[in-house]
Amino acid sequence: MSVYSRPVVMLLTGLLSLTISIAVLNTLVPLWLAHLSLSTWQIGLIGSSYFTGNLAGTLLAGALIKRVGFNQSYYYACVLFALSTLGLGLSAEFDSWLFFRFLAGIACALIWVVVESALMRRGTLHTRGQLLAAYMMVYYLGTVIGQLLLSGVSTMLMSVLPWAITLIIVSALPLLFNRIDSQVKHTPRVAVWPMLLRRNARLGINGCVISGVVLGSLYGLMPLYLAHLGLSDGNVGFWMALLVSAGIIGQWPVGWLADRYGRLFVLRGQVFLVIAGSLLMLNDAVMVPALFLLGCSGFTLYPVAMSWACEKVAADELVAMNQALLLSYTIGCLAGPSMTAILMQRYSDQWLFLMIAAVAVFYLAMLLRKPHHHQTPVTTARNP
Numbered sequence: 001m002s003v004y005s006r007p008v009v010m011l012l013t014g015l016l017s018l019t020i021s022i023a024v025l026n027t028l029v030p031l032w033l034a035h036l037s038l039s040t041w042q043i044g045l046i047g048s049s050y051f052t053g054n055l056a057g058t059l060l061a062g063a064l065i066k067r068v069g070f071n072q073s074y075y076y077a078c079v080l081f082a083l084s085t086l087g088l089g090l091s092a093e094f095d096s097w098l099f100f101r102f103l104a105g106i107a108c109a110l111i112w113v114v115v116e117s118a119l120m121r122r123g124t125l126h127t128r129g130q131l132l133a134a135y136m137m138v139y140y141l142g143t144v145i146g147q148l149l150l151s152g153v154s155t156m157l158m159s160v161l162p163w164a165i166t167l168i169i170v171s172a173l174p175l176l177f178n179r180i181d182s183q184v185k186h187t188p189r190v191a192v193w194p195m196l197l198r199r200n201a202r203l204g205i206n207g208c209v210i211s212g213v214v215l216g217s218l219y220g221l222m223p224l225y226l227a228h229l230g231l232s233d234g235n236v237g238f239w240m241a242l243l244v245s246a247g248i249i250g251q252w253p254v255g256w257l258a259d260r261y262g263r264l265f266v267l268r269g270q271v272f273l274v275i276a277g278s279l280l281m282l283n284d285a286v287m288v289p290a291l292f293l294l295g296c297s298g299f300t301l302y303p304v305a306m307s308w309a310c311e312k313v314a315a316d317e318l319v320a321m322n323q324a325l326l327l328s329y330t331i332g333c334l335a336g337p338s339m340t341a342i343l344m345q346r347y348s349d350q351w352l353f354l355m356i357a358a359v360a361v362f363y364l365a366m367l368l369r370k371p372h373h374h375q376t377p378v379t380t381a382r383n384p
Contacts (some may be wrong), residue, residue, distance in 0.1 A: 011175065011178075022149075023142060030224050051333040054326070058323050066246075070118045077108075084103035085161060085164055087103070137251055144248065192327065206328075212334075251368035254300040260324060269297075270300060271301070272364060279296070
């Protein structure tokens with residue numbers, strides 16, 4: 001039986017459409033807010049409200065999936081995301097954008113838990129890596145398409161909202177006639193909090209927090225950093241597309257290296273490259289290789305850390321573990337942009353990369369500390 005069954009293909013097809021809309025909004029929201037003359041700390045706070053919504057959505061996801069199943073949860077999340085996106089066009093007030101981006105964050109978190117948990121449940125210990133790689137490839141491909149769209153279409157708020165909402169609605173269509181998993185309602189409920197305390201998954205959970213800090217800061221504040229360099233909205237989309245394209249290119253090699261040499265070795269290398277890429281970004285003359293290096297390492301950190309933790313739990317615990325991992329990631333996304341935005345406003349925009357480098361150094365120290373106490377899920381290298 002093929003790893004990529006019809007429900008899996010349909011799920012990933014819907015995710016592609018949805019991710020294009022997410023990517024466009026994540027890039028344009030800070031730019032729209034800058035055009036409205038909001039201060040950097042206000043823009044950072046609205047970015048944090050989205051990740052606060054992610055936090056709330058993550059906590060709600062398990063109960064919702066248990067109650068109505070994967071398909072219905074996905075539909076509800078798409079409707080909520082469409083409504084929250086529509087709300088951006090109803091008012092230009094700071095408070096209303098804070099609220100609607102919070103709702104969007106809830107919707108996106110529900111979608112991610114549904115997709116990740118469904119894919120992990122359909123896979124086995126030997127096929128989950130392929131499914132996770134496909135998931136990340138589709139997610140980042142949609143992100144790149146979304147960024148490239150900004151170079152060829154109007155980026156005005158009322159021009160973007162109609163087709164962004166249409167993409168959200170279209171993303172639900174592939175699942176109307178495909179059941180993802182009809183047995184989830186009959187499985188026992190597993191608490192999320194014990195997952196966070198599992199010692200054998202600690203490095204994976206911590207890696208998701210650091211990944212959240214890195215990616216949250218890049219998604220939320222990189223467009224602002226590029227705008228302050230004098231780039232147009234279209235050019236900002238191009239540079240963001242370059243960043244995410246590097247993440248796509250790095251997915252398969254990083255996955256192969258993790259299978260071949262173990263996840264601890266790969267995580268150490270990834271974090272070291274995040275540090276190197278961040279420091280290189282301090283010099284605008286090498287921005288292209290620096291962004292590529294940062295994208296390859298930063299955007300592949302989450303799947304390796306996630307797979308580390310997921311391999312330690314049973315199938316019935318996967319939804320709870322995915323909630324715990326997304327919760328950890330969201331905490332990082334929430335803390336990263338808010339702290340970094342304050343530093344950027346108080347000192348300089350280069351603090352975006354100094355903050356990323358600092359948290360990466362902290363995680364690298366954890367990975368290097370007493371390595372004999374951290375058993376990697378891949379304990380022996382595979383022979384080719």
